[in-house]
Amino acid sequence: MRKSYGSACRWGIRAATWMSALVLAGCGGGGGSGGVAGDGTLRVAMTDAPSCYEHVFVTVEKVRVHTSAGAGDNDAGWRDLTLAAPRRVDLLGLTNGVLEELGSTALPAGDYSQVRLVLAENSVQQPLANAVQPIGGTLTPLRTPSAQQSGLKLQVHFSVEAGKQADLVLDFDACKSVVAAGNSGSFVLKPVVSVTPRFVTSIQGFVTTTMTLTATSVSAQKDGAIVRSTVPDASGKFVLSFLPEDTYTLVITSDGRAAGVVSGVPVSLAASVTSVNSAAAPIVLPTSPMGTVTGTVTANANPLGDATVRALQVVGADTVQVAATPVDVELATYTLRLPTAAPVRAPFSATGLSFAAQAAAAGKYTLSASTPDRLALTRALDLGSAPASTVNFAY
Template sequence: MRNTWKNLALGTLLLGGIATQTACSNSDSDGSPEKTRLQIALTDDPGDFAEVWIDVKEIRINSSDADDQNWVPLAGVKAGAYNLLELVNDRDTILADAEIPTGKISQIRLVLGDNNYLVTNEGERIDLTTPSAQQSGLKLNIHQAVVGGIINKLTLDFDVAKSIVKAGNSGKYILKPVIRTILEAVGGNIRGGVLPDSVQTAVLAIQGQDTIASTYSLGGGYLIRGIPAGAYDLHFLPTDTNFLPAVKPGVPVVLGQVTTVDTVRLPLK
């Protein structure tokens, strides 16, 4: 998808995976399949609610290209209720930490229970219903290699604003998760700050006309996770119209590293 930063300023955020990594050898010296360590983490971007709780029951993994078979429950999943809005701006929680065969992850399924709900800024609790098509688990396409000898951390980055849909004027809300998957072994991170810290600001990492990833600042800080190595122009788009956008060009990203960017001060109109 190709979007200009002006389009994204209106709320269109690009979701997607990162480029595929080369796998290591596929067996140990004793002839058994080589194992690699996979962590699955959950994080979120800020949303306009006080709390958003999801009920995680199970994670299933598929290493084949057949999406109707070969699904295997992932060991060590920490089932339970998670408040997504506690997991923002460089905070996450590990949902699973397990050994799997080295090779490729084609897909995973995030299986949720029935105890999903939100709390409005006014303190009202509202249950979130889940479409019947997702009751067998939300399928996420990965299609990336996992490498032996390192921790491969797969982060599930919820977009709360897009994941919660109001059902007309009924007062009901539907949970239709929109999740960006990030395998940190194949990407780098960008961290920085925006002033004034009271102004929520969209931060976009752009190459040419392509927006590769985006997030919002929280308390003046931001973190863009898991993007390919290269140079990016960072665009800062404040939600407060008393301030002008800002750009920081040529920010380098290195695989497996965090690039810390000098704090940007938004200019007043």
């Protein structure tokens, strides 16, 4: 099963040609998409992180934008991007660098600090407006939070200049956003999306097709946090797009394989594309037994259904995230499968990658549990000595 983790305060949707159906309206309605003197343009697109499901469907009604991060639902100043009709889309076609254009619209020039995304509710007429299909399972309605009535709040900071275009990319994390709800067989939608400028940059490369590609994840990380993640395509190619200029740690994970790390991968606007390897020399991860860790996250013995558990590993000089999962929303239980063999590491080199096993890290992890309003709790884990372990977290 693929797992991915994204930064906090993320919420989103995917669309194919939505914004051709969007019109710009001021608070209370009215207005058209044509600009006036002093207007700039906001262009929005969508991409997706790896998912743990076969399909995730959402139905989008509108996108709201405000200059104030603290603006309430009924405050003046909202600019609404309203779809002509609610649009139901599958979120899982946007991995590996694929970008869906949501379109563009005029906005008054200025600084903006809040975006809200509003989904339609499941109804008698459309019981599967928002739905998930687990791997090997059937399409199941998603329970959606009440916050979707007004749109879940995203803190973002972007500027629209008169006569110029501002670009945003919404990176949806379907795996973290759809959470099991106890033993009921139902799922809850807790939407998670990052909002970033559209940088014309990418890290590209290839993994071997002898690995199970559908269970393989590639991520660009900073200090153990994922900035962008994807899955390789059928040829083993992966593309991590829209990255800010910086130096990243590339992390490759796959079920039944040790983790692979490429350190010091540079990304710059000048170079645009950073290629880590070619199809002729794909990255091959060593095979590995998989250990399992299970547990719960509680506060005063009560389940914390909004918690996330991450597995971090020190690989050479890099701390990387190998896996992560949201807990069950009702039971606050979690399960992670982690490799017990030594991870491999290579410094980035334009002339080729040379991986070496990091024996000291074999089976050793730091588990981190956190919620949006609590500091992280950490626990050491050695799957080499106990390949089936239980680690509980209690606040």
